[in-house]
Amino acid sequence: EVQLVQSGGGLVQPGGSLRLSCAASGFTFIDYAMSWVRQAPGRGLEWVSLIKSSGDTGYAHSVKGRFAISRDNAKNTLYLQMNSLKPEDTAVYYCAKSNIPGNLREYDYWGQGTQVTVSL
Numbered sequence: 001e002v003q004l005v006q007s008g009g010g011l012v013q014p015g016g017s018l019r020l021s022c023a024a025s026g027f028t029f030i031d032y033a034m035s036w037v038r039q040a041p042g043r044g045l046e047w048v049s050l051i052k053s054s055g056d057t058g059y060a061h062s063v064k065g066r067f068a069i070s071r072d073n074a075k076n077t078l079y080l081q082m083n084s085l086k087p088e089d090t091a092v093y094y095c096a097k098s099n100i101p102g103n104l105r106e107y108d109y110w111g112q113g114t115q116v117t118v119s120l
Contacts, residue, residue, distance in 0.1 A: 002026035002109045004095050009114035016085050016118070022078040022095030022111050029076040033098040035105060036069060036080045038091035038116075048093070049080065050104055058104075063089075085118045092116075 008020040020036070035050040049059045049069040057069050068081040078095050092113045099108035 002097065004097060004109055004111035006093075006095055006111040006114045009093065009116045011117045011119065012085055013120055014086060014118055017081070017083045018085065018116060019082070020080040020093055020095075020114060020116075024076045024078065024097070027097070029071075030073040031101045033102075033104045034071060034078045035096045035098070035107065036078075036093060037096050037107075037110075038089075038093045040088075040091040043091075045094075046091070047105060051078070052104070053101070082116070085116075087118045090116060090118050 003025045005023045008018060012018050030053055033050055033052045036048040037045050038048050039045050047060060048063055049067055051057050051069045051071050066084045070079045092115055094113050095111040096107040097109040098104060099106045
């Protein structure tokens, strides 16, 4: 059974940092691209970042230079380091597994979501 279990998140002041984690199980983690996707209040899903099996990464323009995605294939865990956080980063963040090896942004499993709130 595929599981993506998230941890991290919370309340942080503007300019602060947080790290999200996503522990994966039930599939060969190293074979799949993984992404972070977020949903702000009242808005649709927004892709944030991805990391390929090779370790190559991609970022949305809104977070480039502030967020860093990484993966530890030995621990089957995905991370998102978020720095210089802004109020507009407030959202529920989800990790997502690509549906087949080689695909990047089509997903078949999602984490449970974790709230990130950036506010004074």
